[in-house]
Amino acid sequence: MYVSTKGVKKKKMVVRQYQEELKYLEKIxxxxxxxxxxxxxxxxxxxxxxxxxxxxxxxxxxxxxACKPGGIGGFLPGVKQIANVAALPGIVxxxxxxxxxxxxxxxxxxxxxxxxxxxxxxxxxxxxxxxDINCGxxxxxxxxxxxxxxxxxxxxxxxxxxxxxxxxxxxxxxxxTARDLEEALEMGMDWSLREGYVWAEDKEHCxxxxxxxxxxxxxxxxxxKKRGLPQLGTLGAGNHYAEIQxxxxxxxxxxxxxxxxxxxGQVCVMIHSGSRGFGHQVATDALVQMEKAMKRDNIETxxxxxACAHINSREGQDYLKSMAAAANFAWVNRSSMTFLSxxxxxxxxxMSPDDLDMHVIYDVSHNIAKIEEHIVxxxxxxxxxxxxxxxxxxxxxxxxxxxxxxxxxxxVLIGGTMGTCSYVLxxxxxxxxxxxxxxxxxxxxALSRAKSRRNLDYKExxxxxxxxxxxxxxxxxxxxxxxxxxxxxxxxxxxxxCHAAGISHKCIKLRPIAVIKG
Amino acid sequence: MFERKLKxxxxxxxxxxxxxxxxxxxxxxxxLEDQKIRHYRIExxxxxxxxxxxxxxxxxxxxxxxxxxxxxxxxxxxxxWLLGFAIRLEFEDDHKNYQQATGNKAKNKQEAAVPCxxxxxxxxxxxxxxxxxxxxxNVIAKILQVPxxxxxxxxxxxxxxxxxxxxxxxxxxxxxxxxxxxxxxxILEADLGFDMGDKVLNTAAKILRLLYIHDIRDxxxxxxxxxVSVQNITANPxxxxxxxxVGI
Numbered sequence: 001m002y003v004s005t006k007g008v009k010k011k012k013m014v015v016r017q018y019q020e021e022l023k024y025l026e027k028i029x030x031x032x033x034x035x036x037x038x039x040x041x042x043x044x045x046x047x048x049x050x051x052x053x054x055x056x057x058x059x060x061x062x063x064x065x066a067c068k069p070g071g072i073g074g075f076l077p078g079v080k081q082i083a084n085v086a087a088l089p090g091i092v093x094x095x096x097x098x099x100x101x102x103x104x105x106x107x108x109x110x111x112x113x114x115x116x117x118x119x120x121x122x123x124x125x126x127x128x129x130x131x132d133i134n135c136g137x138x139x140x141x142x143x144x145x146x147x148x149x150x151x152x153x154x155x156x157x158x159x160x161x162x163x164x165x166x167x168x169x170x171x172x173x174x175x176x177t178a179r180d181l182e183e184a185l186e187m188g189m190d191w192s193l194r195e196g197y198v199w200a201e202d203k204e205h206c207x208x209x210x211x212x213x214x215x216x217x218x219x220x221x222x223x224x225k226k227r228g229l230p231q232l233g234t235l236g237a238g239n240h241y242a243e244i245q246x247x248x249x250x251x252x253x254x255x256x257x258x259x260x261x262x263x264x265g266q267v268c269v270m271i272h273s274g275s276r277g278f279g280h281q282v283a284t285d286a287l288v289q290m291e292k293a294m295k296r297d298n299i300e301t302x303x304x305x306x307a308c309a310h311i312n313s314r315e316g317q318d319y320l321k322s323m324a325a326a327a328n329f330a331w332v333n334r335s336s337m338t339f340l341s342x343x344x345x346x347x348x349x350x351m352s353p354d355d356l357d358m359h360v361i362y363d364v365s366h367n368i369a370k371i372e373e374h375i376v377x378x379x380x381x382x383x384x385x386x387x388x389x390x391x392x393x394x395x396x397x398x399x400x401x402x403x404x405x406x407x408x409x410x411x412v413l414i415g416g417t418m419g420t421c422s423y424v425l426x427x428x429x430x431x432x433x434x435x436x437x438x439x440x441x442x443x444x445x446a447l448s449r450a451k452s453r454r455n456l457d458y459k460e461x462x463x464x465x466x467x468x469x470x471x472x473x474x475x476x477x478x479x480x481x482x483x484x485x486x487x488x489x490x491x492x493x494x495x496x497x498c499h500a501a502g503i504s505h506k507c508i509k510l511r512p513i514a515v516i517k518g
Numbered sequence: 519m520f521e522r523k524l525k526x527x528x529x530x531x532x533x534x535x536x537x538x539x540x541x542x543x544x545x546x547x548x549x550l551e552d553q554k555i556r557h558y559r560i561e562x563x564x565x566x567x568x569x570x571x572x573x574x575x576x577x578x579x580x581x582x583x584x585x586x587x588x589x590x591x592x593x594x595x596x597x598x599w600l601l602g603f604a605i606r607l608e609f610e611d612d613h614k615n616y617q618q619a620t621g622n623k624a625k626n627k628q629e630a631a632v633p634c635x636x637x638x639x640x641x642x643x644x645x646x647x648x649x650x651x652x653x654x655x656n657v658i659a660k661i662l663q664v665p666x667x668x669x670x671x672x673x674x675x676x677x678x679x680x681x682x683x684x685x686x687x688x689x690x691x692x693x694x695x696x697x698x699x700x701x702x703x704x705i706l707e708a709d710l711g712f713d714m715g716d717k718v719l720n721t722a723a724k725i726l727r728l729l730y731i732h733d734i735r736d737x738x739x740x741x742x743x744x745x746v747s748v749q750n751i752t753a754n755p756x757x758x759x760x761x762x763x764v765g766i
Contacts, residue, residue, distance in 0.1 A: 162759075171763035175756055193745060196753020200745035204738055230761075254708075257701055339755065397711045397727065403734040406727075407708050429711055475764050 018067040022060075025079070031501040035095075040083035040302055047082040048434075049097030052497040055489060058446060059101070074448065075103035076303065082111055084302040090115040090122025090311075092376050092383065096435050098390050099497035100444025100489060104130065106305035109389035109445070112438040117311060117371060117382040123299065124316045125308035126286045126323075128386030130367035133282060133323055134330035135240075135274030136207075137364055137413035139424065140338060141260045142345065143357040144267040146246050149513065156244060156348050157471040157514035163340040164242055165234045167475030167518040172233030174336050181229050185217040188328030192335035199359075202338065204402050206363040207392060208370070210331040212324035219322040221285050228278030228329055233336035237476065237518030239442075239483055240273045241415075242337065245422060249509035255408035255426050256508050259361045268510055269345075269358075270422055271337050272415040274367065275330040282326045286319040311384055320369070327368055334363060361424070362402075362411040366391045366441035372400075374436050385436055393427035393439040393504040401427070412504050416491040417443045418472075418483045418515055419465045423495045424508040431503035439504040440495065443488035456481035471514040483517070523601045527554060527608065537594045544569035547578065547600065554604035557585050646671065 024039035028048075033056075035047030051059055062077040075081070078101045086095035091113055101110030106127025115122040149156060165172055174197070176184075184191040189210025192198045203210050217225075235242060247266040250256045261268075275282075293299070293309040293316075301308065309315035338360065342353035349356060369386045376383075394401050394410040401410040409426035416422040420443070431437055447455065458477050461484040465472050474480055481487070499506045524532035529549065536542050548567050551557060558566070558581075565577045582589075582596055585603065589595045609616055644651060655670045658677050667673045683689070689696045705724055714720055 161764075165762045165764050167764055169763070171761055173757045173759050173762040175758050175761060193749065194752045196749055196755040200742040200749070203745070204742065254701075254703055258703070340757075343757075395711060396709050403731060403738050406731045406734075407703055407705065429709060 016067070018064045021063060021067060031497055035079065035083050035086070037086075040080060040087055042087040042300070042302065043083060044088070044091050045086050045094055047079075047086045047095040047097065049079065049082060049101060050099045050497055050501045050503065052099070052493055052500065054493050055099050055497060058489060062103070075105070078103050078108040078110070081106070081108035081303075084306060085111055085113045085128070087302050088113070088115070088123055088125065088306065088308065089299060090119045092116050092381065093374075093436065096390075096438065098435070098438065098440040098503075099494040099501075100389065100440045100442055100491075102445045102489075104388065106303060106307070107386070107388045110440065112385065112387045112390040112436060114372075114374065114383040114385045114436050115311065116376075117384055120310065120312060122311050122384065123308035124311050124319055124369060124384055125306055125386065126283045126290065126319060127306055127308075128388050129283070129323060129369050130388045131280045131283045132238075132274035132276075132367055133279030134327035134365045135279075135367040136272075136330060136334065137366070137415045138206075138271045138334045138338060139361040139363075139411075139413050140269040140271075140341065140358050141361050142267045142269070144349070145263075146265045146267065146513070148349075149244065149267050152348060153244075153471050153514055156344070157473050157516060159344040159348055160242055160244070160341060160514070161473035161516045163344045164337050164516065166237070166240075166473075166516055167235075168237045170234040170236070170475070170518070171230040172336065173340070174233040176229055176232050178225070178229060181225060181232070182217050184232070184332045185220065185225075185325040185328050186215055187211060188215065189331045189335050191328075192332050192339075197339040198335045202335065202360040202363075205360045205404070206331065207365050208327075210328075210335070210363070212327045214321055215324035215328050216321035217325050219318045220282060220325050224278050224281035224285065224322075224326075227281050228276060231276040231278065232329070232333055233340065234276065234333070235271075235273050235337065235516070235518060236276050237479070239417070241270075241418060241515055241517040242272070242341065243270045243422070243512040243516075244268075244514040245270055245510035245512050247508060248421060248511040251506040251508065252408075252426070255411075256424075258404060258408045259411060259424065259508070260357070260359060261361075261424075261508055268361070269341050270413070270415060270510070271334055271341065273330070273334055273337065275326040276333065278329045279326040282322045286315070286322065289315045289318065323369065327365065330365070331363070362405075362413060364391050364411075364413050372436070375433075383436070385438075387438055389441045389444070390438045391441045392437055393425065393431050393435075394437045395427045395429040395432045398427070398432070398437070408507075409505070411507070412439055414440060414491065414495055415442050416512075417485045417488040418480070418517065419468060419470055419512060420485045420488075420491055422510045422512070423491070423506060424510070425495065425498065425504040426507050428502060428504055434501075435503050439498050443485075443491040443494060445487060446489045447487040449482045449487075452482045452484060452487040453479075456484050456486060465515070470512055473514075473516040475518050479518075520598065520601055523598075523605060527601070527604055537597055541569070543593065543597065544574060544578075547581070547597065550600055550604050551581070554607060555585065555600070557581075 024036045026034045028034050031050055031052060033049050037043040037046060059079060063079050066077045081103060082095050082097045085107055093114055096112045097108060098110040101108045113128060189203050189206060193203060245268045247261055247264050287307050290307040290309045293313055294307060297310055299308060342358050345356055345358060346353050367388055369384055372383055372385050373380055374383050391412050393412045396407055396409045405411060409428060412425040412427060414423040414425060427437060431439055458480045461480050495506060498504045521533055524535060535546060548569060551563060551566055566581055587596055587599050589599050652670045655674045656666060659666050659673050662677050662680050664676045684696050705728060710720055710724055714723060
């Protein structure tokens with residue numbers, strides 16, 4: 001029987017009161033809750049989510065609101081979404097909610113789930129990757145210190161703003177032809193390397209070496225390519241930003257030193273961006289295909305938004321190939337912005353980017369599905385790991401992390417919200433075992449975009465940033481309140497929960513002194 | 519033309535044959551049939567032997583098809599095939615004899631590959647197990663601060679590595695190129711990722727990890743160098759600020 005979202009929601013919510021819902025949730029320890037089978041229909045595995053006291057309240061509050069008669073519109077509460085994902089065919093281990101989890105399309109943002117590649121029933125779901133395919137964070141270091149940058153902060157912010165076009169409908173300054181785009185989609189960061197936009201060492205310090213090999217541009221619609229072509233090298237809007245940041249705290253000096261961070265006060269550049277309209281179109285196209293495939297193959301889910309297809313079906317394979325092309329697009333995009341940031345710094349300081357030591361520390365993807373090897377119940381298995389609003393966090397000695405980080409574990413870049421701090425974490429063995437080597441990705445929304453617009457005033461938001469001494473360049477100030485720190489969970493809560501739960505460890509804290517955004 | 523094959527078949531004029539000369543060509547074909555191939559009975563060879571006949575080309579064509587020559591286009595190629603065919607027949611008649619010949623030859627060759635040169639290098643005449651030699655190795659190891667392995671040859675290998683890597687002429691000229699920079703990492707406190715239940719074994723495993731990481735770093739550096747050398751040819755980054763457009 002096919003159950004529609006609304007059907008489930010209405011039926012379950014009305015029949016079951018909040019107190020009864022709580023019976024399906026069990027607090028395992030101070031940082032971890034279990035979602036038992038039965039919380040949502042047909043759960044194949046249990047769910048789990050990581051929260052501290054503060055985040056726990058937010059999480060349960062959301063559920064309580066949804067249980068009220070009449071309920072709220074929009075998405076299901078995150079905890080319900082985690083449970084619905086646990087009901088998808090072929091899922092193994094647990095459906096995992098990270099501390100920054102919040103409702104999203106189908107999958108909650110901050111949800112990771114792994115599916116057994118050798119089970120013919122296993123599925124791939126675009127909702128489990130998200131619309132901004134391979135949205136991610138890149139961190140560049142410099143050998144500058146706050147005292148070098150502070151006097152020219154405004155000029156530097158302006159220079160970055162001039163180099164990196166931002167906002168909805170922005171166009172990049174790197175000339176691209178349709179043929180360049182085809183090559184870039186196939187080659188990812190190798191294209192940027194070939195054309196000379198980035199350094200050889202950048203590739204080394206990039207998840208997946210900046211290129212998914214199964215990308216097939218021929219599986220991508222013309223519409224997606226048309227949308228994507230002018231947008232390469234642009235930051236986009238929404239929560240995307242480029243920030244000039246200062247090292248504020250070092251928690252693990254050895255790991256930090258491996259990343260080239262030696263002292264507090266050192267200047268870094270963080271770029272948070274994705275595949276722009278291109279990835280959005282790829283995901284939209286795939287959803288249409290998958291709805292058809294679901295009917296044909298009789299795949300049942302608890303939520304219509306969890307559209308999916310068997311991994312080995314034509315639709316499943318086509319999606320993976322086009323998703324890989326979108327991932328490559330995002331890497332080329334972040335590489336282009338790396339190039340532009342280096343130019344901006346070089347012009348400001350009259351030094352070459354080389355002399356400024358502007359190396360890429362790392363580049364992570366937090367919206368992606370990848371084929372990985374994991375140990376499940378003592379057996380090695382090949383899994384399709386969906387990470388939506390979740391960052392890969394592999395432990396020390398993992399073969400897929402760069403040689404420079406073999407001893408420290410993979411650097412995990414956690415972008416905060418505009419004006420708050422950001423973190424660098426490192427992957428742990430415990431995370432590998434508990435969460436398939438995954439951790440949080442950022443702050444995670446607490447207020448919906450619409451609610452933020454209603455409740456906050458953009459002038460106040462901008463004034464507050466100024467008070468904090470943060471230079472800001474923004475294309476559409478009226479949308480700034482959507483991204484105001486008040487709209488988000490506290491990133492420090494999120495990161496501390498990951499650290500305390502042991503699924504990744506704190507390494508460096510960064511605070512912004514200049515922000516540019518859409 | 520066909521000199522080697524003709525010589526192998528003991529053709530008298532092996533070095534004088536010109537395949538483009540009609541007389542030469544026909545004479546050779548007749549000889550091959552008479553002496554080597556012997557496909558026809560003697561009385562049936564009359565037409566083939568009549569090398570001045572106008573009909574000889576037709577006779578030749580028929581002969582070729584009779585001996586199942588797969589080539590029909592160029593007479594020279596057909597002749598070449600006939601020569602090869604003759605050689606094969608000749609070999610098959612007496613293959614045991616020939617096989618031995620090749621076998622012996624191969625053996626001789628292998629023997630020749632083993633060097634029998636008397637060394638004039640004094641190092642080759644050293645007794646590597648003599649106490650004198652062992653003491654020498656230990657002294658070198660002490661000077662180079664190399665820990666001594668129970669097997670002095672392994673100690674020597676370690677010394678040799680240090681000399682090759684750190685004491686070669688270019689390293690001596692430019693010591694900064696080989697001195698490792700950066701801070702030491704507290705490897706012994708680092709997480710190994712597994713536990714073998716024995717402190718000594720765990721330490722050994724950590725050292726193996728380090729050696730492995732060292733190798734991979736070398737490999738990655740070489741990969742980067744390769745990328746850079748390709749970039750020198752292909753790179754041409756461009757920007758055009760006229761294209762830029764800030765959104766809303």
